[in-house]
Amino acid sequence: MLCGLSIRNIVLIDSLDLSFSRGLTVLSGETGAGKSILLDALGVALGGRVDTSMRRDGAPQASVTATFEIKNQEFLSEFFDKSGLSVNDPEEQLLHLRRVINDDGRTRAFINDQPVTANMLREIGNLLVEIQGQFDAQGLLNSRTHLKFLDIFANHTELLSKVAGAYALLSNAKLKLKRATEELSINESRKEYLETAVEELATLKPIEGEEAKLLETRSELMNAEKIIIALNEALQFIGGEGGAITLVAKAQKTLDKTSDRITKELESLERAATELGETELVVGRLATEIELDTSQLEEIDERLNRIRILARKHGVTPDQLNSKYQEFCNQLRMIEDEASQVQTLERELESTKAKFIEDADALSKSRVKAGKRLDQAIISELKPLKLNQSKFQATIEACGESGWNVYGWDKVTFQISTNPGTPLGPLQKVASGGELSRLLLALRVALSAATPLPTLIFDEVDAGVGGAVAAAVGGRLKRLGEKIQVLVVTHSPQVAAEGHVHWKIVKDDTTGLQRTTAKELAKTERVEEIARMLSGEMITEEARAASLKLLEN
DSSP states (O other): OEEEEEEEEETTEEEEEEEOOSSEEEEEOOTTSSHHHHHHHHHHHTTOOOOGGGBOTTOSEEEEEEEEEOSOOHHHHHHHHHHTOOOOOTTTOEEEEEEEEETTSOEEEEETTEEEOHHHHHHHHHHHEEETTTSGGGSTTSGGGHHHHHHHHTTOHHHHHHHHHHHHHHHHHHHHHHHHHHHHHHHHHHHHHHHHHHHHHHHHOOOTTHHHHHHHHHHHHHTHHHHHHHHHHHHHHHHSTTSHHHHHHHHHHHHHTSOHHHHHHTHHHHHHHHHHHHHHHHHHHHHHHOOOOHHHHHHHHHHHHHHHHHHHHTTSOGGGHHHHHHHHHHHHHHHHHHHHHHHHHHHHHHHHHHHHHHHHHHHHHHHHHHHHHHHHHHHHHHGGGTOTTOEEEEEEEEOOGGGOBTTBSEEEEEEEEOSTTOOOEEHHHHSOHHHHHHHHHHHHHHTGGGOOOSEEEEESTTTTOOHHHHHHHHHHHHHHHTTSEEEEEOOOHHHHTTOSEEEEEEEEOTTSSOEEEEEEOOHHHHHHHHHHHHHOSSOOHHHHHHHHHHHHO
8 A cells, every 4th residue: 555655746736745544545635635636746757747846946856755564465476577676675665766857858656765767667557556637547447357346356366267277278389389380381391302303213213323333334334346356365475375374384385394392392382383373263264255336325324323323413422322212201290290280289179179168158157247247346336426327338349260269259348327318438438527437436336356456545425416315425445445545635524524543635825925735633623624614714613513514423
């Protein structure tokens, strides 16, 4: 709750410190005393817009500090986690928001004396206070908040948890399927190419080292005639007339006529004769094996050409073609596996979708029932506030699948009709200013358990009404103040009498300069202030008596 407000050099305020307590706090004062200045100053501390004219003339700088007592900081934990700011000592339970306006019009913002941006100040301010007419973006006038209010009113904590869990599973299943489908789509675009490549390579049946062997065979075929002639000449030199075999035989025959010792020493000559005979047989076989087959040469050229074309096509060497073939086969199998995985993920998506639909449907049906209860609760609050001709309806519409989220599929809009025969419409477009203030009060009372904000501020919610209606407004503000902190700026004595605490805003010009000050009223002072509100500038005894009666009641 808001426990303190310190204002320095804002418009007519040079120095003002206010303290606030729980319950309903009333701020009253004559027209022009500066009540709106207080709200504007608080708005500055909460990150609101700053007008350069707000700094008091002659002051080097202006500042506003709003201090909050936070007993349970859980609702702020997300903000502090996201912003990276440190919280004060939990035992202190105080949160300080400060805004400084320099003489050049620029501002500086602080949270617990840590420098922040104005947007960060506004973000945390939206979690702490709603000032009617200033922070409507976070309040009931913003239709995006209506779903949240209805769910808290209906105590949907358990159902919301189930729907959020089901949506998380559904979102994850969608994401996995999307990624798998995209991957498959990319690979499917290569499938035709891979199938063609595998078919070509399977037909070719490349063998590692085949190119070298083909080149060797080709070389032999191209030189076959020369090789045959060379082999035949070699045969003549080895075994022909006058060849090596004949000469070795003659040498053996000549040496056989010498001594046995010489013959034994020249056994190598006998081995040479044997090896020459074997060599003659090998050369003869090679000469007969080599054929002048031009068709085989054409086949080899064609094979080499096919091997080299595919090697260039796939950016590998001929010896790597077989490995490339295996790689392409593996890629094709992967595509087939991915297609199977996509089918599995599609079934998983259908399963998680069915679970989300089941949980979201249960939540939606519960909202419809709660919406009817809320309609009756608010309509019952409207009658005493002179809005008995008004109609209220929490309209619940189901969104298409694109609108599904962690809260289900419903869109909730609070609608009002203030005149008989007129159609229901959005709150801010249908109700007039005075009607809207009372309507928001009725909504707040009916939704008091669903109010996430620690502090609510109403600015002249009683405008244009008096008597029993003003008393009804005051009674409802007091009821609301029993659950959360409520501040109200009022001109109504009936409303002022309901306050737990009463501050009077006064414009002081005793020094010759107009200054706005504030005073917390004791009981006797409250009697005088409420009497002034009843009778005007001239306070009568009758007014004092009526004031005392209002306070006693």
